[in-house]
Amino acid sequence: xxxITQSPKYLFRKEGQNVTLSCEQNLNHDAMYWYRxxxxxxxxxxxxxQIVNDxxxxxxxxxxxxxxxKKESFPLTVTxxxxxxxxxxxxxxxxxxxxxxxxxxxxxRLTVV
Amino acid sequence: ELKVEQxxxxxxMQEGKNYTIYCNYSTTSDRLYWYRxxxxxxxxxxxxxxxxxxxxxxGRLMASLDTKARLSTLHIxxxxxxxxxxxxxxxxxxxxxxxxTFGTGTQxxxxx
Numbered sequence: 769x770x771x772i773t774q775s776p777k778y779l780f781r782k783e784g785q786n787v788t789l790s791c792e793q794n795l796n797h798d799a800m801y802w803y804r805x806x807x808x809x810x811x812x813x814x815x816x817x818q819i820v821n822d823x824x825x826x827x828x829x830x831x832x833x834x835x836x837x838k839k840e841s842f843p844l845t846v847t848x849x850x851x852x853x854x855x856x857x858x859x860x861x862x863x864x865x866x867x868x869x870x871x872x873x874x875x876x877r878l879t880v881v
Numbered sequence: 882e883l884k885v886e887q888x889x890x891x892x893x894m895q896e897g898k899n900y901t902i903y904c905n906y907s908t909t910s911d912r913l914y915w916y917r918x919x920x921x922x923x924x925x926x927x928x929x930x931x932x933x934x935x936x937x938x939x940g941r942l943m944a945s946l947d948t949k950a951r952l953s954t955l956h957i958x959x960x961x962x963x964x965x966x967x968x969x970x971x972x973x974x975x976x977x978x979x980x981x982t983f984g985t986g987t988q989x990x991x992x993x
Contacts, residue, residue, distance in 0.1 A: 801979075803983075808988075810969060810983040810986050811924075811969070811983040813980065816979070816980060818978060818979060826980075858923060858924065860924075864979050866911065866931060866973065867931065868929070869912075869914045869929055869981075870914075870971075872924045874922070874923045875922070877921075
């Protein structure tokens with residue numbers, strides 16, 4: 769079945785550590801996105817990519833980095849520069865056709881310990 | 882900068898009652914989406930609204946779009962407990978590529 773897979777489901781990070789969240793899709797979608805969700809809040813855009821080997825900063829990119837070496841994959845690294853990384857991270861993809869909107873992965877819950 | 886506001890933020894209602902969630906946005910848009918999120922889960926697509934006057938219905942939920950007023954509504958008819966969830970609207974800028982800006986969400990609790 770086609771879809772988006774995020775892993776891991778839960779992740780714990782120590783202070784000063786970099787961690788990488790995985791996002792893989794087999795929908796053949798060109799565009800991929802990373803959003804952050806804090807409790808009781810909406811989704812805020814971290815990074816997005818509309819094509820392989822190209823990506824743009826979203827509204828809250830500081831402390832995060834991404835790569836898009838393959839169409840299927842869009843990993844997000846939360847660096848030590850991100851001072852408050854505890855949140856729920858959602859990856860999404862789209863065809864670029866506005867008729868369909870986004871397809872979301874199941875999310876990764878990151879906690880700083 | 883596109884801003885998307887939803888109200889109310891929290892809604893507690895009894896089964897069988899009707900209510901409306903509002904989504905206002907600040908600049909011209911050519912598409913609006915409604916999503917549902919259950920606690921700790923991902924977002925599920927509910928409706929896609931692409932033109933002024935668009936109305937979509939699925940079960941007890943009906944969404945509409947007024948692009949002139951920059952307003953979308955999600956109407957709940959005869960609520961049931963299974964509709965308890967957080968509902969988000971998301972708006973795309975005209976000519977803004979594929980990026981969507983999400984509202985803050987409306988947390989709906991339907992009491993048995």
